[in-house]
Amino acid sequence: MAAGLAVSVSIAFAAGTQVYNPQTRQWIDYDRTKAYKYYKLHKQVPESFRKQVVKFRTAERPGTIIIDGNQHFLYLVQPGQQAIRYGIGVGRDGFGWAGIVRIGRTAEWPTWTPPSEMVARDTKAAKWANGMPGGPDNPLGARALYLYEGDNDTIYRIHGTPEPWTIGLDVSSGCIRMNNDDIVDLHSRIEVGAKVIVLMQGAALYKGV
Amino acid sequence: MSTRPHAVRRPISVVAVGSLAAILSACVSAPPAPEQMSRTKVETAPADLQLLCSDAVAKASGIDTTKILPVSSSKLDSNTYQVEVDASGKKTSCLVDAEGNVKSIQPV
Numbered sequence: 216m217a218a219g220l221a222v223s224v225s226i227a228f229a230a231g232t233q234v235y236n237p238q239t240r241q242w243i244d245y246d247r248t249k250a251y252k253y254y255k256l257h258k259q260v261p262e263s264f265r266k267q268v269v270k271f272r273t274a275e276r277p278g279t280i281i282i283d284g285n286q287h288f289l290y291l292v293q294p295g296q297q298a299i300r301y302g303i304g305v306g307r308d309g310f311g312w313a314g315i316v317r318i319g320r321t322a323e324w325p326t327w328t329p330p331s332e333m334v335a336r337d338t339k340a341a342k343w344a345n346g347m348p349g350g351p352d353n354p355l356g357a358r359a360l361y362l363y364e365g366d367n368d369t370i371y372r373i374h375g376t377p378e379p380w381t382i383g384l385d386v387s388s389g390c391i392r393m394n395n396d397d398i399v400d401l402h403s404r405i406e407v408g409a410k411v412i413v414l415m416q417g418a419a420l421y422k423g424v
Numbered sequence: 425m426s427t428r429p430h431a432v433r434r435p436i437s438v439v440a441v442g443s444l445a446a447i448l449s450a451c452v453s454a455p456p457a458p459e460q461m462s463r464t465k466v467e468t469a470p471a472d473l474q475l476l477c478s479d480a481v482a483k484a485s486g487i488d489t490t491k492i493l494p495v496s497s498s499k500l501d502s503n504t505y506q507v508e509v510d511a512s513g514k515k516t517s518c519l520v521d522a523e524g525n526v527k528s529i530q531p532v
Contacts, residue, residue, distance in 0.1 A: 235461035263462035283471040
């Protein structure tokens with residue numbers, strides 16, 4: 216970990232994430248470039264963003280998903296005041312949101328159809344305006360959990376990614392991204408209808424509350 | 425006679441080095457556990473503590489938990505977090521300690 220983190224400190228800080236370097240005993244800013252170099256060197260994200268079981272004191276039912284957008288963690292509540300914690304990537308500045316929603320449906324290797332606003336502002340997205348088939352290069356990755364407010368699709372998803380090094384960063388257009396192994400694991404554990412609580416300090420948008 | 429000064433000096437130097445080490449170790453905080461080796465520049469309350477505040481506000485106000493959401497939080501000291509909760513448009517301030525004990529809730 217320390218070697219990977221020491222690779223680069225030259226790129227300007229973009230997201231608010233910091234990672235601890237045990238060799239220098241210092242917290243360092245963790246941006247997209249450092250994240251990419253770390254992942255290239257270690258073939259995985261820093262330890263705190265890897266799947267693990269943690270203590271989680273809550274009155275929420277097991278099966279509830281709680282997303283801490285600020286700290287870049289997704290918790291799946293388990294019995295016995297515990298949760299499975301996964302690392303996530305979230306919306307960049309202006310694309311963060313918070314609220315209480317639910318899993319409306321799920322898909323394996325989903326087709327990605329960019330929303331019209333994204334097509335308008337992103338030429339790469341415009342190429343796939345009619346839908347990009349599922350596969351390893353698809354931005355939704357191996358699984359997608361579609362977030363609904365009541366019976367309405369919020370257009371936000373929890374999904375996999377072909378860019379696993381972006382876990383821990385503020386990079387998306389509002390979706391919650393996980394590495395493919397983690398989204399496959401989460402997908403296997405949740406039920407359609409599960410409650411999803413999204414916490415994000417300073418969010419521009421609130422859903423379902 | 426000639427060895428006596430050394431016999432005295434060595435314990436003094438050992439004590440001095442030991443004291444220096446103790447002072448330095450007191451200044452350097454212990455490294456975080458591996459699962460806690462990430463953070464954000466603005467330190468928010470852990471998600472479970474934020475939701476314990478939501479639950480406390482729900483119980484006190486009678487408002488359904490589906491209409492209550494923590495909207496901001498901060499660390500007040502090493503053991504206490506302040507969480508601001510939005511309950512159907514009404515803002516409530518909650519103090520919760522690191523062990524999950526809600527200390528107070530009051531309207532903002």
